[in-house]
Amino acid sequence: MTAELVRGQNHPLPQARLEIRVSAGTPVVAGATLGDENGKVHGVEWVAHPGAPVLPGLEVSKQAAADHRLAVDLEAVPDAVHRVSVLLALPAADGRGPVRFGAVAAPFVAVTGLDGTEVASYTITGLEAESAVVALELYRRQGAWKVRAVGQGYAGGLAELLADQDLPQAHQLAGSIHEAVARGLARSVPAPPQRTADGDRSPQPAAPAPGPDHGATAPQGAPGPVPPASPYDPHGAAGPGPQSEYPGGPGAADPASQPSPAGSGGPIDYSHPRRQNAAPPPPPPTAPPAEPGQPARPVAGDATGWSMDERLYNQVWGMFEDLARTTAAYRSAVDFAESRMEKELDQVLSDPRSRIGGQGDAAREAARARHGQLVARAREAFDRDLAQLIAEADVVEPALPPAYARWDNPAWHAYRVPMEIPMALRLGDLHLPEADRIRIPMLVRLPLERGLWIDSGRSGSPGDTFADSHDMRRLALETAVAHAARLLAVYPAGEFTVHVIDPAGSGAQALAPLVQTGVLAAPPALGAAGTADVLARLTQRVDLVQMALRGGAADSLPPGLDTAQQLLVVNDFPHGFDDRAVNQLRYLADEGPAVGVHLMMVADREESAGYGPLLDPLWRSLLRLTPVADDHLADPWVGHAWTYEPPLVPPGSQVLQQVLTQVAAARRSWDR
Amino acid sequence: MTKGQAISLQKNDGGSLTSVRMGLGWQAAPRRGLFGSRTREIDLDASAVLFADKRPVDVVFFRHLVSDDGSVRHTGDNLVGGVGQGGDDEAILVDLQRVPVHIDQIVFTVNSFTGQTFQEVQNAFCRLVDETNGQELARYTLAGGGAFTAQVMAKVHRAGQGWSMTALGTPANGRTFEDLMPAILPVL
Numbered sequence: 001m002t003a004e005l006v007r008g009q010n011h012p013l014p015q016a017r018l019e020i021r022v023s024a025g026t027p028v029v030a031g032a033t034l035g036d037e038n039g040k041v042h043g044v045e046w047v048a049h050p051g052a053p054v055l056p057g058l059e060v061s062k063q064a065a066a067d068h069r070l071a072v073d074l075e076a077v078p079d080a081v082h083r084v085s086v087l088l089a090l091p092a093a094d095g096r097g098p099v100r101f102g103a104v105a106a107p108f109v110a111v112t113g114l115d116g117t118e119v120a121s122y123t124i125t126g127l128e129a130e131s132a133v134v135a136l137e138l139y140r141r142q143g144a145w146k147v148r149a150v151g152q153g154y155a156g157g158l159a160e161l162l163a164d165q166d167l168p169q170a171h172q173l174a175g176s177i178h179e180a181v182a183r184g185l186a187r188s189v190p191a192p193p194q195r196t197a198d199g200d201r202s203p204q205p206a207a208p209a210p211g212p213d214h215g216a217t218a219p220q221g222a223p224g225p226v227p228p229a230s231p232y233d234p235h236g237a238a239g240p241g242p243q244s245e246y247p248g249g250p251g252a253a254d255p256a257s258q259p260s261p262a263g264s265g266g267p268i269d270y271s272h273p274r275r276q277n278a279a280p281p282p283p284p285p286t287a288p289p290a291e292p293g294q295p296a297r298p299v300a301g302d303a304t305g306w307s308m309d310e311r312l313y314n315q316v317w318g319m320f321e322d323l324a325r326t327t328a329a330y331r332s333a334v335d336f337a338e339s340r341m342e343k344e345l346d347q348v349l350s351d352p353r354s355r356i357g358g359q360g361d362a363a364r365e366a367a368r369a370r371h372g373q374l375v376a377r378a379r380e381a382f383d384r385d386l387a388q389l390i391a392e393a394d395v396v397e398p399a400l401p402p403a404y405a406r407w408d409n410p411a412w413h414a415y416r417v418p419m420e421i422p423m424a425l426r427l428g429d430l431h432l433p434e435a436d437r438i439r440i441p442m443l444v445r446l447p448l449e450r451g452l453w454i455d456s457g458r459s460g461s462p463g464d465t466f467a468d469s470h471d472m473r474r475l476a477l478e479t480a481v482a483h484a485a486r487l488l489a490v491y492p493a494g495e496f497t498v499h500v501i502d503p504a505g506s507g508a509q510a511l512a513p514l515v516q517t518g519v520l521a522a523p524p525a526l527g528a529a530g531t532a533d534v535l536a537r538l539t540q541r542v543d544l545v546q547m548a549l550r551g552g553a554a555d556s557l558p559p560g561l562d563t564a565q566q567l568l569v570v571n572d573f574p575h576g577f578d579d580r581a582v583n584q585l586r587y588l589a590d591e592g593p594a595v596g597v598h599l600m601m602v603a604d605r606e607e608s609a610g611y612g613p614l615l616d617p618l619w620r621s622l623l624r625l626t627p628v629a630d631d632h633l634a635d636p637w638v639g640h641a642w643t644y645e646p647p648l649v650p651p652g653s654q655v656l657q658q659v660l661t662q663v664a665a666a667r668r669s670w671d672r
Numbered sequence: 673m674t675k676g677q678a679i680s681l682q683k684n685d686g687g688s689l690t691s692v693r694m695g696l697g698w699q700a701a702p703r704r705g706l707f708g709s710r711t712r713e714i715d716l717d718a719s720a721v722l723f724a725d726k727r728p729v730d731v732v733f734f735r736h737l738v739s740d741d742g743s744v745r746h747t748g749d750n751l752v753g754g755v756g757q758g759g760d761d762e763a764i765l766v767d768l769q770r771v772p773v774h775i776d777q778i779v780f781t782v783n784s785f786t787g788q789t790f791q792e793v794q795n796a797f798c799r800l801v802d803e804t805n806g807q808e809l810a811r812y813t814l815a816g817g818g819a820f821t822a823q824v825m826a827k828v829h830r831a832g833q834g835w836s837m838t839a840l841g842t843p844a845n846g847r848t849f850e851d852l853m854p855a856i857l858p859v860l
Binding site: 114115116321322325326328329330332333336337340374377378381637638 | 699700702724725727729730738740741742743755756770772773774
């Protein structure tokens with residue numbers, strides 16, 4: 001039977017081993033002090049807090065949290081101790097988070113047995129400017145222990161609270177507690193974004209709400225609910241959360257935007273330096289109410305997200321998943337229908353009675369009819385889903401921003417050099433043979449996590465006589481140029497730099513759009529010497545940025561260093577590469593992405609077969625794309641083989657030149 | 673609801689149910705002493721096996737949380753149980769309208785992954801909820817389940833244009849649904 005205590009009320013404790021559960025709407029520090037018969041705390045060793053969480057018979061958690069469980073074994077508490085005070089405090093805020101209990105939901109504390117049954121509970125109401133509070137005290141009374149609801153708050157915080165208990169080093173200890181908490185915060189899972197604009201909204205408890213009770217009783221250390229990763233994101237990056245700054249990105253060399261190192265004690269700013277999330281996002285467009293019996297008409301951006309970009313990204317991934325799954329249902333039903341028909345036909349064949357008269361024919365006919373019926377029903381369900389997805393694609397595709405759009409989308413004609421990096425980039429289109437009418441944009445997150453490999457080898461599909469090897473090479477390089485141009489165009493001016501290695505000079509024609517518009521950092525590097533030079537410079541850059549990041553000294557980079565993301569396009573690999581250059585390339589592929597140096601290989605793997613398995617890790621680390629349609633990409637849910645189509649510029653279109661001209665102009669004015 | 677009793681999932685007003693949730697709840701093992709993390713935790717797992725003509729086609733369990741077609745979804749593995757006050761600790765959501773046409777039965781099972789028998793688990797139950805309005809359609813108590821580590825709880829099967837549910841409660845032993853196949857096949 002739970003006793004709900006009011007301030008000052010006491011209650012006997014039936015057992016020595018207890019838990020004290022704390023539930024607050026916001027992360028709080030929980031601790032406990034031990035006092036003698038006069039209530040005096042004799043020294044810092046009498047205080048359990050995040051920096052020193054265990055005392056005899058008492059254990060508190062190491063960091064601030066919205067929910068706590070304190071373990072108490074009153075039999076193990078030293079005899080000199082007559083009072084255990086359970087205290088809560090708001091973490092030192094540094095301008096963020098609440099600084100007074102009056103601004104947050106009333107904390108709730110409960111004393112429970114080890115099996116979870118509540119003995120007594122107390123909701124600490126009436127707090128205002130206080131930032132620390134003695135919640136409960138457990139005390140000895142005539143040989144037995146009792147609990148009392150205290151609720152004594154201190155506007156002066158922990159230091160005042162500890163001083164009030166006669167602790168000599170109150171101020172130093174309060175400081176070291178806050179320091180320990182800040183360290184704990186730096187280690188813990190990122191909290192949801194701060195909502196400074198609407199601070200009135202009470203923060204959600206961190207724990208899942210499992211049952212009809214307080215939602216605060218999820219055991220500490222238990223696996224929480226499914227992590228809040230976007231289901232549509234194969235990399236598990238949380239969709240709606242703030243995107244973390246990519247190490248080595250533009251911010252890497254800029255100390256102002258660098259998150260403070262974990263050891264320095266300050267809470268980490270998880271917000272994206274360029275993404276303004278403070279204001280709540282505008283409400284997403286919602287589908288108009290559907291006619292009865294009709295599916296709702298689709299609307300572009302009908303997904304969750306903080307911005308239209310993010311909503312469209314999530315919507316596209318949602319369409320991708322839906323198409324993968326509905327196709328899986330259809331294929332599974334058709335496979336089943338076929339295997340069932342075969343089994344039934346076999347049975348007819350092995351049944352001696354079927355040889356008499358028309359019985360066998362009738363049975364065969366029935367088996368085929370059953371097959372046809374099931375397939376027709378499966379197709380009907382599939383067509384219904386496809387119609388819905390096609391209608392959705394029809395509204396989504398025109399609404400896409402340039403980074404997500406096909407080259408023939410009018411968005412590219414209205415192109416302006418962007419002010420911030422988009423969330424993702426379209427690398428091409430994906431489709432399945434059963435659903436030829438619908439193309440799913442293949443969107444990958446930026447900055448790139450893997451390099452790209454544009455395969456100029458023979459296409460994997462047998463019987464493809466589409467192109468001889470010369471054509472394939474040209475097409476592959478043109479595709480690479482289109483990808484590089486897109487990357488240049490979607491990054492703000494000066495935040496993306498492209499280098500090209502074309503040792504034999506064979507790619508001059510295909511590279512012309514990049515060279516003529518002047519968007520490259522330098523003309524394509526020729527010959528072994530040019531190759532070695534570019535590789536050496538990029539390798540050095542990776543080394544420098546890595547050292548700076550590891551040493552926590554991002555501001556010690558040389559002043560001339562280009563802070564932009566770097567893309568190295570390598571044509572005709574391994575032509576012009578000696579062993580040293582190959583090793584540098586592998587190093588760039590391994591270490592580059594983490595510090596903003598990416599590879600785009602235009603290569604036929606066969607031509608570097610002489611290196612044997614040495615290069616296998618290189619190829620595996622790259623995302624393989626083809627210059628012609630090829631079914632080599634698998635979705636992350638079911639693993640269908642999707643046909644990939646590269647994003648080619650429509651024949652005769654000048655859009656690439658127009659866009660690159662703008663990029664070059666913006667780069668020039670940015671350089672000035 | 674008793675074992676073997678079939679419940680039609682047609683609504684009273686003639687409309688058919690579109691989405692149901694199979695919930696599984698149990699009470700976490702009591703914590704012992706100061707080293708609470710060393711408590712022997714109870715991990716029950718809910719699984720759903722999709723059958724076409726008595727042949728298993730797909731399965732949704734803690735290592736495959738969504739059926740390939742997307743119609744059956746597991747909310748995620750709970751390794752310790754809950755407060756034992758009636759909330760679902762694991763749930764499997766079934767979108768009956770989207771179940772592929774050839775799937776005609778879905779069998780729900782519970783396994784004790786950590787090996788405790790149901791005698792040792794308190795407040796264990798399974799239930800079927802209409803997801804559209806939260807109404808509990810059926811509840812089935814596992815408590816007093818005897819010295820077994822698994823149970824074939826119930827099946828949902830096509831009946832006419834809609835779906836029915838039959839409570840099975842067949843006791844069995846096994847760590848995952850794979851161990852239960854011999855117990856499942858006779859009830860299809």
